[in-house]
Amino acid sequence: MSQQSILDFFLTLMFLITGALGLRLYQKIPYFHNVSIERKRSLKGQNLMVLLGSGGHTGEMFRLLSSISELSELGSINWCVSSGDTTSVVQLDNFLKKTNLTKFNSVIQLSRARKVGESWGSSIISTLKSFVSSLHSILSLKSYPDVLMVNGPGTAVPLCYLFLIMNVLGISNTKILYVESLARVNQLSLSGRLCYWISDRFLVQWPGLTTKYQRAEYHGILV
Amino acid sequence: MPQSQPQSKTVFVTTGATVTFPGLLRTVLNQQFIKTLKDLGYNKLKVQYGKEKDALDLFQSLIVHTLGLQLNEVLHTDGVLIEGIPFSNDVQQEIINSELVISHSGTGSILDSLRLKKKLIVVVNDALMDNHQLEIAQEFENGGYLLKCDKPDVDALIDILKEIQTTQLTELPLPKEDTLKTILESL
Structure with missing residues (x-):
């Protein structure tokens, strides 16, 4: 084969990969599709993953x-808890006992994305760290969740994007349910704005x- | 016959368990405020001041310097018993035991009180930057679920304390039973 034809071959391959990836992203990013409200x-038997953020x-x-x-x-139910967040673990125990759901006691530790008041620069670094740590914990799961449910702490962002990427790559098929905090009256949180497209x-x-926000749904106060 | 206990009528004040709200402590641990409580028939003021060391220091300093009480005695002012706790593991029980809750404007504390159908005054922390708390308090007041006080100020809070005695508040509707379930099933 001439040098020219090798180059042509790789260019064609690159276009194919880019095209396939583009199609796959289009297919997998919820923003491009209408919300389905039919009962499916x-x-x-469904597997749920729930993120427990800090504080409220x-x-x-x-x-x-x-x-x-x-x-x-x-x-x-797999509960994701930020490392060091002992309050959430105590609340989880209370909830499981109160609701007779003690069989759902699987907890995954995530490193924390962004502390309140942290600077932007150090936020980026700790978010990356959180992403790698989350990746490790998630990949060691036996099966991936059908639904990931989050309500807006900083850790929600790397977790949601991680599942988006895994969905694009065909590793998982996890749907994301995002519920914005009651504290947000007129403006979405940063986590909300970042996860809006992919929920x-x-x-x-x-x-x-x-x-x-056109895709945001209001069904009254849910808490 | 056993002697009947005088009926307790309690106000529970919570400043937020993690981030304390010093202004609220200063507003309620005040002679004039406590006298108004007494006039309105309350006989106990229970304050959850928060886990921070600063909060304990402030609570004790207000007890000693503002109210002129001794820390090692039962704290009584004008016939109102004052009790302080850093943090309750069962805040719901504290609320159940109270007639009125005065709280910071965090959603958790607001929901705790409203779900237990207690009269609630929220005091907005005007020292917080980027303040969502004012928006939340405003929305809940618009719905008639609570009364809000825009800043931690004794006179303002006394006015609202008097107002809430005769105010008919609206019950916060419960979430519709199967909204979330239906949504989960659609995914």
């Missing part, structure tokens, strides 16, 4: 979960937010 399957996020998450009947029908359903708890 029952909760029975954890409290709100348990309030959200408390409104779901038949949680016990789920196949599994399969994006819920807010104040109606004003749906006018700015």
Whole structure:
């Protein structure tokens, strides 16, 4: 083969890969598709992953979960907790005991993405660290979750993007349910703005937010 | 017959368990405020001041210097018993035991009180930058679920304390039973 034809071959290959990746991204990024609200399957046997953030996020998450009947029908729940967040672990224990769900006690430790008040520069570094640490914990799971449910702590961002990438690569097929915190009345949180594009359903708890964000759904206060 | 206990009528004050709100402590641990509590028939003021060391120092300093009490005694002012705790592991029980809650404007504390159907005054921390707390307090007040006080100020809080005695507040509707379940099933 001449040098020219080798070059042509690689160029063609590059176009093919770029095209395939573009199509795959289009297919897998929820923003490009209409939200489906049809009932597809029952909760029975499904694997749920729930992110417990620090502070008020954890409290709100348990309030959200408390409104779901038949949680016990789920196949599994994997709880993601930031390392060092002992308060969330205590709250989790209380929740599991109160709801008779002690069988769902699988906890995954994630390193924390961004501390309140941290500078932008050091935020980027700690977010990267968090991403690598999350990647390691997630890849060691036996099976990937059907649904990832988050409600907006900083750690939600690397976790959601990690599953987007794994979905694009065909490793996982995890849907993302994002519920914005009740504290957000007129503006989404930074996590919310970053996860808006890649969440399969994006819920807010104040109606004003749906006018700015077309894909945001308001179904009343959920906590 | 056993002697009946005088009925306790408690105000529970919570400044937020993690980040404390010194202004709220200064506002409620105040002679004039406590006298108003007494006039309105309250006989106990329970304060959750927060886990930080600064919060304990401030609480003790207010007890000694502002109210002129001794820390090793039962704290009584104008017939109102004062009790301080850094943090309760069962804040819901504290709320159940109270007639009125005065809280910072965090969503957790607001929900705790409203879900337990207690009268609630939220005091907005005007020292916080990037303040969502004012927005939240405003939305909840617009719904008639609580009364808000825009800043930690004794006179302002006394006015609202009097106002809430006669205010008919609206019950916060519970989340619809299966909203989230239906959404999970669609994914």
